[in-house]
Amino acid sequence: MSKPIILVIDRSEFNREFVKEFLAEASVVATSSGKEGLQSLKQTIPHLILLELQLPDMDGINFLTHIQPVIKKYHIPVLVLVSRKLTRPQKIELISLGCYDFIMKPIDITELQLRVKHALEFKTYQEELERKVAEKTQELQKAYKALQKANQQLKKAHLEIINILGKVAELKDEGTGAHIIRTSKYVEIIARALGLPKEQCEILAYASPLHDIGKICIPEVILLKKGKLTDEEFEIMKLHTKMGAAILEGINIPLIKTAKEIALTHHEKWDGTGYPQGLKGTEIPLSGRIMAIADVFDALSQERAYKNAWPIEQIMNYFFENMGQHFDPQLVDIFAYHLDEFLEVRDKFKDTKTNHSELAEFLEKIKWFYQKKLCL
Numbered sequence: 001m002s003k004p005i006i007l008v009i010d011r012s013e014f015n016r017e018f019v020k021e022f023l024a025e026a027s028v029v030a031t032s033s034g035k036e037g038l039q040s041l042k043q044t045i046p047h048l049i050l051l052e053l054q055l056p057d058m059d060g061i062n063f064l065t066h067i068q069p070v071i072k073k074y075h076i077p078v079l080v081l082v083s084r085k086l087t088r089p090q091k092i093e094l095i096s097l098g099c100y101d102f103i104m105k106p107i108d109i110t111e112l113q114l115r116v117k118h119a120l121e122f123k124t125y126q127e128e129l130e131r132k133v134a135e136k137t138q139e140l141q142k143a144y145k146a147l148q149k150a151n152q153q154l155k156k157a158h159l160e161i162i163n164i165l166g167k168v169a170e171l172k173d174e175g176t177g178a179h180i181i182r183t184s185k186y187v188e189i190i191a192r193a194l195g196l197p198k199e200q201c202e203i204l205a206y207a208s209p210l211h212d213i214g215k216i217c218i219p220e221v222i223l224l225k226k227g228k229l230t231d232e233e234f235e236i237m238k239l240h241t242k243m244g245a246a247i248l249e250g251i252n253i254p255l256i257k258t259a260k261e262i263a264l265t266h267h268e269k270w271d272g273t274g275y276p277q278g279l280k281g282t283e284i285p286l287s288g289r290i291m292a293i294a295d296v297f298d299a300l301s302q303e304r305a306y307k308n309a310w311p312i313e314q315i316m317n318y319f320f321e322n323m324g325q326h327f328d329p330q331l332v333d334i335f336a337y338h339l340d341e342f343l344e345v346r347d348k349f350k351d352t353k354t355n356h357s358e359l360a361e362f363l364e365k366i367k368w369f370y371q372k373k374l375c376l
């Protein structure tokens with residue numbers, strides 16, 4: 001290990017030589033004035049400073065004030081050499097300026113050696129501590145970043161799974177997967193326009209793809225029937241709301257709780273004539289009221305095997321005629337005000353042909369799972 005560098009600033013040549021002689025294990029740089037001391041600090045950063053309090057060109061307090069940034073940055077202990085007893089305020093001022101300890105003149109060899117030894121040990125300890133703190137901070141930052149990345153991936157995976165499940169329900173219902181994307185966007189447009197917090201808007205948008213998840217429990221013979229459903233068949237079809245809620249039951253995550261709420265209430269109507277519970281007005285959760293608008297708008301604005309897409313004027317008339325009956329009037333106003341955004345989404349996310357045969361086997365497996373595990 002290289003010798004520690006000690007900067008001595010003392011006007012007495014005798015003292016400077018004395019220090020050099022008795023601190024032979026250190027490399028001593030001796031100066032006789034404050035100015036020389038400052039000059040030396042510009043060239044070499046010492047491990048310790050021995051400072052006489054009464055310098056010829058400046059007093060020790062002034063000198064310490066000047067070198068504050070350097071001694072703080074490099075943790076340099078300063079031992080102040082004093083020839084008379086200091087008052088309490090003087091001591092406090094010196095300590096607050098970075099003085100580590102005091103040595104009375106005439107210098108006692110043993111005392112000098114011990115105080116220098118302790119001061120250098122203290123410096124090493126401080127540097128080691130700082131290094132360890134920096135090392136641990138870096139490790140923590142690294143771990144935090146990795147955790148953040150893992151969380152993001154997990155969140156992404158959760159959302160993908162939700163989308164897949166929504167898609168499964170839609171594909172079973174002869175959809176193409178685009179319905180859940182569009183309705184999710186419509187839900188988000190209304191939620192944002194309502195001024196809901198960003199997190200709530202996201203939860204609503206991400207939860208909405210599961211609104212018809214209960215349809216995986218509805219037999220194809222009813223779900224895919226070309227003609228009008230009989231009353232009995234319609235009663236079974238209506239069960240997809242309760243089935244959806246049952247599938248999503250018991251999962252204590254805000255996203256899934258909202259998805260369950262939407263699945264259960266998206267067919268409720270403002271005037272209380274909807275299903276499954278016949279809720280009225282604001283008894284229907286906001287999520288269900290928003291979903292109703294998004295879902296119906298998408299159904300009317302898309303072409304199906306049995307119908308053409310409705311012209312936009314006809315759709316708007318339908319909504320205005322049914323505000324206060326089927327739909328929350330305030331939400332219809334918001335929807336009408338943001339119609340441009342709805343049309344943008346409608347035009348951007350068009351239905352595409354899907355290879356149903358490729359999906360058939362997968363759907364069968366999923367259907368088996370839900371029917372056996374969740375719906376019986």
Ligand SMILES: [Fe+2]
Binds near residue numbers: 211212240266267
């Ligand atoms: Fe539905």
Ligand SMILES: [Fe+2]
Binds near residue numbers: 183211212
């Ligand atoms: Fe839907």
